[in-house]
Amino acid sequence: MLTAPSRDLAAAIAEFGEPRGYVAAASIGLPPRRAVEALRADLDAWSRADRDPQGYDPIVERTRASYARLVGVEATRVAIGSQTSVIAALVATSLPDGAEVLVAEQDFSSLVMPFTQRPGIRVRSVALEALADAVEPSTDLVVFSLVQSATGVVADAAAVREAAARHGALTFCDTTQAAGVLPVAAGDFDLTVCHAYKWLCAPRGVAFLTVGERADAVLRPTQSGWYAGDDVWRSCYGTGITLAGDARRFDVSPAWQAWVGAEQSIGLFAGLDVAEVWERAAGLGELLCRELDLPVQRQAIVAWPDPDGTQLARMTEAGIRISGRAGRARASFHLWNTEEDVAAIVRAVR
Incomplete structure (x- = not known):
C-alpha cells in the first residue's frame, strides 16, 4: 500500500485531476492545472495583441x-x-x-x-x-x-x-x-x-x-x-x-x-520533496513487478518483454495509456498514479 502523501504532494497530485490509466510519463507528462490556465491566459492575451x-x-x-x-x-x-x-x-x-x-x-x-x-x-x-x-x-x-x-x-x-x-x-x-x-x-x-x-x-x-x-x-x-x-x-x-x-x-x-x-x-x-515522489512512483513500479511475477524493479519505469506487442495492445484496448519501447511494454508511474493503475495493468495483461 502507498503511504499517504504529504500535504504538499497531495496538493500537487490534485492539480492533475483523475488521469486513471495514464502510465506514460516517460513518453509525455501531463500538465498541471496551473500550467493549462497560464497557457490559456497567454493565448488570450496574444489574441488581443496584448503580448510582446x-x-x-x-x-x-x-x-x-x-x-x-x-x-x-x-x-x-x-x-x-x-x-x-x-x-x-x-x-x-x-x-x-x-x-x-x-x-x-x-x-x-x-x-x-x-x-x-x-x-x-x-x-x-x-x-x-x-x-x-x-x-x-x-x-x-x-x-x-x-x-x-x-x-x-x-x-x-x-x-x-x-x-x-x-x-x-x-x-x-x-x-x-x-x-x-x-x-x-x-x-x-x-x-x-x-x-x-x-x-x-x-x-x-x-x-x-x-x-x-x-x-x-x-x-x-x-x-x-x-x-x-x-x-x-x-x-x-x-x-x-x-x-x-x-x-x-x-x-x-x-x-x-x-x-x-x-x-x-x-x-x-x-516546491516538492522529490524523494517523496520517487518513493511513490518506484513503490508502484515494485508492486507491478510483484503482481506480474517480474524481477523486482524498484523504479518509476517498469519494462518487460512484449516482442510482438500483444500485451501492449491488450492494455490499450482496456483504456490504459502506456508505451512500448525496444520490444518491451513500458509502464511509467508518476505522482498522479495509484494502486488502481497497477491493478488495471495486471487485469489487462492476464
Missing part, C-alpha cells in the same frame, strides 16, 4: 531559477535550450580533435548520436553496468542517462563519477527521465541536459543545460545568438555582441509560449 517578446523574459528567468533550485545548482550555471540533441551537439562540437567519448550502449539516440556525427573524435560504447569500469586514462568524456529510457534502470552514477574523476574525464548526464521523479543533483556532474516535457510536465521545447566549473572552461558557445548576449535586447544585430559571462552564453532563444507553461510546471516540482 520582452514580456517573456521574466518568465524565462523565473523558470531558470526554479529549475536551478530543483537540481541544486546556482541559476548562473543553467542555460536554456529546446532539444536534447541540440545541447548534446553543442557539447560534441566543443571537444578537441582526437577526444575519446565513452557512452552507454542503447542509450537514447538524441544524447549519443551527436557524438557519432562529430568528425575527429572516437566514440566507444559499453553496457551501462560496465560504464564505470570502462573509463580509461584516454577517456575525455563519459556520456550517459541517469535513468534509461527503454528500461527505467537507474545508473550507478556515483561509480561513474568516481571513475571519471580518477582518470580526469568529464561527465555529461542526461536527466530527462529523472528530473521531477528522482532527486537530481546536477552539480555532481560536469554537464547535464534535461528536456522538461516528461517528468517535469512542461510543454515540449523547454530544455536545460547545466555547466560545472571544469566544463565551463571547455564548452564553446557555437550556437550563440542574440539571446546569449549579456544585454539580450542590445544583441540583435551584427558580430560585435558581448556574450553573457555565465551559462547564459549558451542560451538559445526560447519558444515563448512553451515557457509560460513550463514556469508553472517546473515551479510546482521545485
Whole structure:
C-alpha cells in the first residue's frame, strides 16, 4: 500500500485531476492545472495583441531559477535550450580533435548520436553496468542517462563519477527521465541536459543545460545568438555582441509560449520533496513487478518483454495509456498514479 502523501504532494497530485490509466510519463507528462490556465491566459492575451517578446523574459528567468533550485545548482550555471540533441551537439562540437567519448550502449539516440556525427573524435560504447569500469586514462568524456529510457534502470552514477574523476574525464548526464521523479543533483556532474516535457510536465521545447566549473572552461558557445548576449535586447544585430559571462552564453532563444507553461510546471516540482515522489512512483513500479511475477524493479519505469506487442495492445484496448519501447511494454508511474493503475495493468495483461 502507498503511504499517504504529504500535504504538499497531495496538493500537487490534485492539480492533475483523475488521469486513471495514464502510465506514460516517460513518453509525455501531463500538465498541471496551473500550467493549462497560464497557457490559456497567454493565448488570450496574444489574441488581443496584448503580448510582446520582452514580456517573456521574466518568465524565462523565473523558470531558470526554479529549475536551478530543483537540481541544486546556482541559476548562473543553467542555460536554456529546446532539444536534447541540440545541447548534446553543442557539447560534441566543443571537444578537441582526437577526444575519446565513452557512452552507454542503447542509450537514447538524441544524447549519443551527436557524438557519432562529430568528425575527429572516437566514440566507444559499453553496457551501462560496465560504464564505470570502462573509463580509461584516454577517456575525455563519459556520456550517459541517469535513468534509461527503454528500461527505467537507474545508473550507478556515483561509480561513474568516481571513475571519471580518477582518470580526469568529464561527465555529461542526461536527466530527462529523472528530473521531477528522482532527486537530481546536477552539480555532481560536469554537464547535464534535461528536456522538461516528461517528468517535469512542461510543454515540449523547454530544455536545460547545466555547466560545472571544469566544463565551463571547455564548452564553446557555437550556437550563440542574440539571446546569449549579456544585454539580450542590445544583441540583435551584427558580430560585435558581448556574450553573457555565465551559462547564459549558451542560451538559445526560447519558444515563448512553451515557457509560460513550463514556469508553472517546473515551479510546482521545485516546491516538492522529490524523494517523496520517487518513493511513490518506484513503490508502484515494485508492486507491478510483484503482481506480474517480474524481477523486482524498484523504479518509476517498469519494462518487460512484449516482442510482438500483444500485451501492449491488450492494455490499450482496456483504456490504459502506456508505451512500448525496444520490444518491451513500458509502464511509467508518476505522482498522479495509484494502486488502481497497477491493478488495471495486471487485469489487462492476464
